[in-house]
Amino acid sequence: MSKITESHEELPTKHEDALISSLNKLIKIAVKGLAIMMVAVIFWGVGDVAYVMYHNVLSEPVMLLGVDDIFKTFAAFLAVLIAIEIYQNIILYLRTDVLPIKLVIATALMAIARKVIIMDFKTITAMEMFSAASVVLALGIAYYLIGLHHKNDGEL
Numbered sequence: 001m002s003k004i005t006e007s008h009e010e011l012p013t014k015h016e017d018a019l020i021s022s023l024n025k026l027i028k029i030a031v032k033g034l035a036i037m038m039v040a041v042i043f044w045g046v047g048d049v050a051y052v053m054y055h056n057v058l059s060e061p062v063m064l065l066g067v068d069d070i071f072k073t074f075a076a077f078l079a080v081l082i083a084i085e086i087y088q089n090i091i092l093y094l095r096t097d098v099l100p101i102k103l104v105i106a107t108a109l110m111a112i113a114r115k116v117i118i119m120d121f122k123t124i125t126a127m128e129m130f131s132a133a134s135v136v137l138a139l140g141i142a143y144y145l146i147g148l149h150h151k152n153d154g155e156l
Contacts, residue, residue: 031093053073071117088107109140
């Protein structure tokens, strides 16, 4: 496969239509606002992880974590990691030299993996389990194929 040499720009600020140029500039400002808000969400998430850990370790029996406590802690950690991935996606939308397909798929894969990790197997139906497995499989295959494409083009 040949490497695309043309420059890609998701939201060109120089467009033949002045209205489109102006709208693209406004969207870029909105995306920057989303990035700022996502950083706030990440810090609140870190605070939530600290609170969950503090609460789980100090609740009776003290210093003893049950399986549910461990899952709550994992869920809080993974939520912050997913927020960081989403932040990276937001930043990539501002760049003009990157198509963020691989990162978007990785974020979706991490989100479904979080769901699988925190699933309550006592209440989940077989159809829900097969659905989650199908999504994980499809995203895994897509991620692998995109990785092969980048590897063949000499990119990582």
